[in-house]
Amino acid sequence: MATKLTEFLTQRSTPEIAASLLGKQLCLQTPTGMLTAWITETEAYLGAKDAGAHAYQNHQTARNQALWQPAGTIYIYQMRALFLLNIVTQKAGVPECVLIRGIEPVEGLDQMQRQRPVQLANLTNGPGKLMQALGLDKTLNGQSLDDGPLSLDLQTSIRQPQLVERTARIGIVNKGEWSTAPLRYYVAGNPFVSHISRRRLDHEQHGWVPLV
DNA sequence: CCCGTGATTATCT
DNA sequence: GATAATCACGGGC
Numbered sequence: 001m002a003t004k005l006t007e008f009l010t011q012r013s014t015p016e017i018a019a020s021l022l023g024k025q026l027c028l029q030t031p032t033g034m035l036t037a038w039i040t041e042t043e044a045y046l047g048a049k050d051a052g053a054h055a056y057q058n059h060q061t062a063r064n065q066a067l068w069q070p071a072g073t074i075y076i077y078q079m080r081a082l083f084l085l086n087i088v089t090q091k092a093g094v095p096e097c098v099l100i101r102g103i104e105p106v107e108g109l110d111q112m113q114r115q116r117p118v119q120l121a122n123l124t125n126g127p128g129k130l131m132q133a134l135g136l137d138k139t140l141n142g143q144s145l146d147d148g149p150l151s152l153d154l155q156t157s158i159r160q161p162q163l164v165e166r167t168a169r170i171g172i173v174n175k176g177e178w179s180t181a182p183l184r185y186y187v188a189g190n191p192f193v194s195h196i197s198r199r200r201l202d203h204e205q206h207g208w209v210p211l212v
Numbered sequence: 213c214c215c216g217t218g219a220t221t222a223t224c225t
Numbered sequence: 226g227a228t229a230a231t232c233a234c235g236g237g238c
Contacts, residue, residue, distance in 0.1 A: 063237075080234050082217060128217055171216050194217095198227060 005145060008154055009071035014089045014096040018044040019166075019185045021087075023159040023208065026103055028134055029149040033108050035134055037124065038159050038208075041102030041186040041193045043169045045086070047095045052172035052179070055095030066142045067095035074150060076141040082128030083137050087145065087152070101127045101170070101184075104192040104206060106157065111135075126194045160209040162202075163188040170195060 009017060021039050028035040045053040047067075054064045054077070066075040067088060075086040075097055086097040103124045105112055112133040116123055124130040131137075136150070145152050166182040173179055186193045189202030 061237080078236065079216060080218085080236075084217090122218090126218070173216095 004154060005072050005152060006070070009087070009089045010091055014046055014098065015044040015183055017089050018042040018098040018183070019164055021098060021100075022161050022164060022185060022187050025106065025153040025157050026100070027151045027153050028136070029151075030108075030111070030135065033111055035108035035111060036106045036153075036157070037103035037130075038106060038157075039100060039102070040104050040190045040207075041100075041125075041184070043099040043101060043185070044183040045097050045099060046183070047090075050178055051175040052169060053095070053097075058095070064095075067097055068093055069142065070144075072145045072152075074140045074143050074145060076131075076136070076138045078138055079128075083131040084127045085131055085136070099127060100130065102186065102190070102193045103130050104190060105133070121191060121198075123192075125192045125196075161187040161190075162205070162207055162209050 012020070019042070021042050024039050026037050026039055045055070047053060047055045048058045050056055055067045060068070063077055064075070066073050069088055070092040071089050073088040075088055076083050085100045087100065088097045090096045105124060112123060113120070115135045116129065116133040122129065124133050140148060140150055165186050165188045167184045168180050168182060169184045186196075187207040189200060189207035191201050191206060
């Protein structure tokens with residue numbers, strides 16, 4: 001299983017990995033129950049060459065050490081009172097990662113809504129919002145998805161996007177070509193995606209291929 | 213002091 | 226109701 005995850009996170013480019021993470025299931029074991037959700041929105045960050053990345057020019061600081069760890073390492077950083085979740089890709093020493101920007105709740109929705117008491121439409125459609133709904137802080141920073149309470153399920157309850165949209169990454173400004181590079185991926189029509197028009201939602205299937 | 217996110221407010225339909 | 230514009234926050238450098 002751990003081998004499968006390592007293969008998934010190292011055998012293709014990080015943009016390809018970011019796109020294929022859509023529909024995979026994120027799982028969190030909590031003292032009061034299991035929380036699971038499908039990934040709906042991701043962004044790829046391409047390490048030393050990427051002016052939008054924390055690891056730009058191999059810039060190492062105390063907070064971003066996790067980026068140089070092996071694939072499957074959890075990288076969580078804080079901004080304001082928010083925590084943002086990234087999954088480290090590629091072999092150790094290559095500081096690339098995928099930012100998780102949106103998830104669709106599957107299991108434990110009631111617990112998520114207690115931990116983030118807002119309307120469902122605003123529960124997990126943003127990188128800081130989803131971490132609050134999951135009840136996570138930066139405790140898991142530097143830990144692995146192979147052990148510990150947070151994991152990635154590549155095999156069960158997987159959904160297939162009908163259409164994956166690509167756009168520039170959110171909030172990367174004045175960074176030249178990196179500001180426009182199409183490194184953000186999301187499930188078209190899914191309501192649990194940030195910065196989307198409510199008018200174009202798929203209210204029936206949420207943008208997933210229907211299960212037969 | 214700069215930065216991006218989430219919340220609030222304003223404007224249009 | 227939906228979308229755009231504006232505000233506040235607080236950690237990192």
